[in-house]
Amino acid sequence: MPQPRKRATIREVAKATGLSPASVSYALRGMQVSEETIERVRRVAAELGYEADPIARALASGRTGMIGLLCGSLEDLWQQALAVGIGRALKDNDRYALILDATGDPSRERTLARQLRDQRVDALIVQPVDPAAPLWAELCESLPVVSIGDSLAGARTAGEVVFDNRAGVTLALEHMRDRGHRRIAVLTPTRASTPDRPADVHVLAETARLGLDIEVVTAPQALAAATDVARRMLAGGHRAFFCFADSIAYGVYAASAEQGLRIPADVSVMGYDDHPMSGLLSPGLTTVDWDIDGIVRAAVRLVVAAADGNTRRRRIVQAPELRERGSVG
Amino acid sequence: MPQPRKRATIREVAKATGLSPASVSYALRGMQVSEETIERVRRVAAELGYEADPIARALASGRTGMIGLLCGSLEDLWQQALAVGIGRALKDNDRYALILDATGDPSRERTLARQLRDQRVDALIVQPVDPAAPLWAELCESLPVVSIGDSLAGARTAGEVVFDNRAGVTLALEHMRDRGHRRIAVLTPTRASTPDRPADVHVLAETARLGLDIEVVTAPQALAAATDVARRMLAGGHRAFFCFADSIAYGVYAASAEQGLRIPADVSVMGYDDHPMSGLLSPGLTTVDWDIDGIVRAAVRLVVAAADGNTRRRRIVQAPELRERGSVG
DNA sequence: ACGGTTCACTGAAACGGTTCACTGAAACGT
DNA sequence: ACGTTTCAGTGAACCGTTTCAGTGAACCGT
Numbered sequence: 001m002p003q004p005r006k007r008a009t010i011r012e013v014a015k016a017t018g019l020s021p022a023s024v025s026y027a028l029r030g031m032q033v034s035e036e037t038i039e040r041v042r043r044v045a046a047e048l049g050y051e052a053d054p055i056a057r058a059l060a061s062g063r064t065g066m067i068g069l070l071c072g073s074l075e076d077l078w079q080q081a082l083a084v085g086i087g088r089a090l091k092d093n094d095r096y097a098l099i100l101d102a103t104g105d106p107s108r109e110r111t112l113a114r115q116l117r118d119q120r121v122d123a124l125i126v127q128p129v130d131p132a133a134p135l136w137a138e139l140c141e142s143l144p145v146v147s148i149g150d151s152l153a154g155a156r157t158a159g160e161v162v163f164d165n166r167a168g169v170t171l172a173l174e175h176m177r178d179r180g181h182r183r184i185a186v187l188t189p190t191r192a193s194t195p196d197r198p199a200d201v202h203v204l205a206e207t208a209r210l211g212l213d214i215e216v217v218t219a220p221q222a223l224a225a226a227t228d229v230a231r232r233m234l235a236g237g238h239r240a241f242f243c244f245a246d247s248i249a250y251g252v253y254a255a256s257a258e259q260g261l262r263i264p265a266d267v268s269v270m271g272y273d274d275h276p277m278s279g280l281l282s283p284g285l286t287t288v289d290w291d292i293d294g295i296v297r298a299a300v301r302l303v304v305a306a307a308d309g310n311t312r313r314r315r316i317v318q319a320p321e322l323r324e325r326g327s328v329g
Numbered sequence: 330m331p332q333p334r335k336r337a338t339i340r341e342v343a344k345a346t347g348l349s350p351a352s353v354s355y356a357l358r359g360m361q362v363s364e365e366t367i368e369r370v371r372r373v374a375a376e377l378g379y380e381a382d383p384i385a386r387a388l389a390s391g392r393t394g395m396i397g398l399l400c401g402s403l404e405d406l407w408q409q410a411l412a413v414g415i416g417r418a419l420k421d422n423d424r425y426a427l428i429l430d431a432t433g434d435p436s437r438e439r440t441l442a443r444q445l446r447d448q449r450v451d452a453l454i455v456q457p458v459d460p461a462a463p464l465w466a467e468l469c470e471s472l473p474v475v476s477i478g479d480s481l482a483g484a485r486t487a488g489e490v491v492f493d494n495r496a497g498v499t500l501a502l503e504h505m506r507d508r509g510h511r512r513i514a515v516l517t518p519t520r521a522s523t524p525d526r527p528a529d530v531h532v533l534a535e536t537a538r539l540g541l542d543i544e545v546v547t548a549p550q551a552l553a554a555a556t557d558v559a560r561r562m563l564a565g566g567h568r569a570f571f572c573f574a575d576s577i578a579y580g581v582y583a584a585s586a587e588q589g590l591r592i593p594a595d596v597s598v599m600g601y602d603d604h605p606m607s608g609l610l611s612p613g614l615t616t617v618d619w620d621i622d623g624i625v626r627a628a629v630r631l632v633v634a635a636a637d638g639n640t641r642r643r644r645i646v647q648a649p650e651l652r653e654r655g656s657v658g
Numbered sequence: 659a660c661g662g663t664t665c666a667c668t669g670a671a672a673c674g675g676t677t678c679a680c681t682g683a684a685a686c687g688t
Numbered sequence: 689a690c691g692t693t694t695c696a697g698t699g700a701a702c703c704g705t706t707t708c709a710g711t712g713a714a715c716c717g718t
Contacts, residue, residue: 009703009704009705010704010705010706011704019667019668020667020668020669021668021669021704021705021706022667022668022669022670022706022707023666023667023668025705025706025707026666026667026706026707029706032665032666032667033665033666033667034665034666034667037666037667051447052704052705053447053703053704053705054444054447054448055384055387055388055447055448055449055703055704055705056388056673056703056704056705056706057704057705057706058384058673058705059384059385059388059673059674059675059703059704059705059706060672060673060704060705060706060707061673061705061706061707062673062706074413074416075413077406077409077606080406080409080413084403084404084409084430087403087430088430088432091432091437096429096441096444098427099428100425101413101416101417103417103420108420112425115383115425118380118382118383118384119383119384120384223605223606223609224605250606250609253609254608254609257609276552276553277406277552277579277606279583280552280579280582280583280586280610281609281610281611282610282611338673338674338675339674339675339676340674340675348697348698349697349698349699350674350675350676350698350699351676351677351697351698351699351700352696352697352698354675354676354677355676355677355696355697358676361695361696361697362695362696362697363695363696363697366696366697381674381675382673382674382675384673384674384675385673385674385675385676385703386674386675386676387675387703388673388674388675388676388702388703388704388705389674389675389676389677389702389703390675390676390677390703391676391703
């Protein structure tokens with residue numbers, strides 16, 4: 001087991017400058033002491049290679065400068081892209097992100113959310129698996145929370161970037177109906193048992209309105225697992241798919257290819273998200289685009305403002321756009 | 330600003346059980362006290378909703394139970410997959426990962442690596458941007474480090490999962506030569522200025538041996554940026570590409586499609602990594618496969634052992650496999 | 659000369675755990 | 689009856705900061 005090398009503490013800096021630890025602490029944060037002293041302390045600290053211990057700092061001050069990011073399921077390529085984008089945007093704001101993956105499991109979501117709070121993150125961005133969980137209200141009591149995707153029921157969030165799923169679903173299903181599809185398999189991500197999740201409600205409402213015959217099935221976002229599900233649905237005679245995540249649609253591509261079925265001649269697929277790879281497939285995946293960069297920017301702006309103590313709450317609604325590429329025959 | 334709700338401390342549990350804080354601390358970790366007391370303390374703690382504060386615990390004990398994961402560049406889809414896989418595998422070991430993204434920048438890599446050490450992660454998995462940096466030797470002094478991809482020069486790592494890049498490069502370049510390509514553009518990720526990075530050395534050696542005419546260019550892994558580079562190379566007359574990451578190869582697909590060039594008829598592309606999406610493209614991307622699951626398992630096994638105090642150092646060499654899918658004409 | 663500010667800095671108490679060295683009692687062997 | 693172990697549990701120092709409530713000196717206007 002390696003030996004932790006001994007590091008300089010604030011007391012040593014205090015000794016070396018002839019000041020009290022308190023003054024050094026203030027000086028290093030540029031408060032309450034004379035310019036001259038600040039300069040001197042900085043110099044001595046640099047000489048000694050002193051850097052404040054983030055753990056001790058967190059314990060004493062309750063602040064860390066970190067932003068927590070709790071993703072619903074990182075198996076999803078789009079969510080991966082979102083996480084990476086948020087991480088980089090936060091970096092540009094001199095913040096840094098703690099990225100955690102709830103793996104689509106509400107109970108893990110609970111555990112990790114609490115863990116982040118206990119880690120003293122200054123604020124939290126969450127892409128909820130179960131937006132109706134009481135957890136969120138509890139969490140909002142103790143730190144600013146920004147949600148992406150869905151509104152958190154009954155919680156005082158510090159901001160929300162929500163998708164207009166009603167419009168998105170309408171766009172998708174009308175497009176499929178216009179192309180002559182009536183019997184549609186809807187593949188949605190595995191998720192909380194909440195039966196009345198907003199997006200699902202819209203699907204039911206719209207299919208009823210448009211007179212469609214749907215079968216809803218949950219599917220994991222990992223390619224291999226999504227392919228399994230798609231394979232089963234193809235075997236069951238389904239030939240038109242509305243996938244609630246591009247990652248799931250990729251599974252339909254894979255399963256169709258295996259069985260020699262051609263898209264869009266034999267099988268029709270719609271995605272939901274627009275991951276960069278969707279444009280590279282042939283045919284390109286027709287999908288519903290949510291402007292991922294806009295979401296990243298909005299979420300980061302909200303969370304940084306909240307972490308800085310800004311209390312103005314905002315709700316930003318993202319409008320969807322149909323990205324037609326030819327996967328619906 | 331939300332008010333942190335007051336939480337139970339160990340002293341309150343001590344009061345409630347009539348024990349000393351020390352005993353409670355031991356009891357909750359199942360040490361040094363009688364079974365009966367352990368049971369009682371557990372019960373009372375649960376009643377009070379007590380849970381040990383991880384920050385205070387980290388300060389006092391220097392341990393956190395977390396494993397740090399420092400990725401070279403999360404723009405790369407393969408590295409994203411690796412990070413997600415490692416996160417999930419660690420979860421199965423009841424550990425949890427702190428995922429950070431060096432964004433391909435050696436100086437950020439330094440900062441983040443030190444930050445992880447200061448966060449008291451029990452161990453670190455790193456996919457180095459600059460494997461020759463003196464940083465690693467320093468880091469290995471204070472915590473177990475497992476590296477993925479390259480060996481860390483002069484550092485006493487706790488384990489390594491390295492790729493046999495010599496074999497991988499040979500596999501790729503021989504394949505291209507066998508298909509009749511002589512003039513090849515090599516697209517490598519942006520990286521440290523280290524000119525003698527092992528993989529690059531192999532490329533030069535092999536091209537010389539095989540009598541190839543190469544031009545080496547660095548390219549970012551983000552699709553849009555990689556496409557830009559590919560576009561320029563196509564404009565420069567290049568028609569055969571060896572990309573040192575599948576993500577970069579995707580950029581060649583995109584740029585070729587834009588210009589109406591067909592793969593493999595007009596343009597040939599080889600990747601390096603084998604991301605799941607590579608099999609979905611048409612034609613599938615011919616690439617060098619590194620068995621990502623094996624890497625994940627090996628790295629996690631090594632790092633968990635090291636975090637548990639096991640000092641046996643191991644070096645695992647991954648052998649490449651050519652995954653031929655038709656993108657090389 | 660005097661009360662009142664301002665300024666630069668300090669002492670000590672947090673923050674919430676862990677761990678070391680120790681204690682008193684019971685159990686043990688002889 | 690005695691010295692030795694073992695056991696369950698304790699007191700207090702410690703981890704490395706931050707922050708609150710002062711303190712003494714210099715400076716102010718009158």
